[in-house]
Amino acid sequence: MPDCLVPLKTRREISYPLSFRVPLSQVEEIDAAAAREKRKRRSDLLEAIWEVAWAEYKRAGSLTAYVSGRRGRSYRRRVSEELQDQIFTAVELILERAPSAVIEELARKLTQWAGKYGSRP
Numbered sequence: 835m836p837d838c839l840v841p842l843k844t845r846r847e848i849s850y851p852l853s854f855r856v857p858l859s860q861v862e863e864i865d866a867a868a869a870r871e872k873r874k875r876r877s878d879l880l881e882a883i884w885e886v887a888w889a890e891y892k893r894a895g896s897l898t899a900y901v902s903g904r905r906g907r908s909y910r911r912r913v914s915e916e917l918q919d920q921i922f923t924a925v926e927l928i929l930e931r932a933p934s935a936v937i938e939e940l941a942r943k944l945t946q947w948a949g950k951y952g953s954r955p
Contacts, residue, residue, distance in 0.1 A: 849881075
């Protein structure tokens, strides 16, 4: 194939080296894990870990949500983002501060509504 017909790499296929600092004890652990995972270099292992972590971070929507293990909010078009934020915030407050009886009632009601509206096409 002539050089002029060789497809160029897309932007997603180009990798770019980044660097960051980790404690020496973690470097030793990374080297051991790289050997266990049969990777030639620690960067090969960290690249695979980074891809998973980055995808999870994007899914969470923020560093705070990612660190706490919460999922990010996905918005629907039927209702404004402001109203959806208000609903999410209210539910989070109830889950964090309300007595267990209130949380159980909320769960029962939401489950009931999900059954009623969840099966719609």
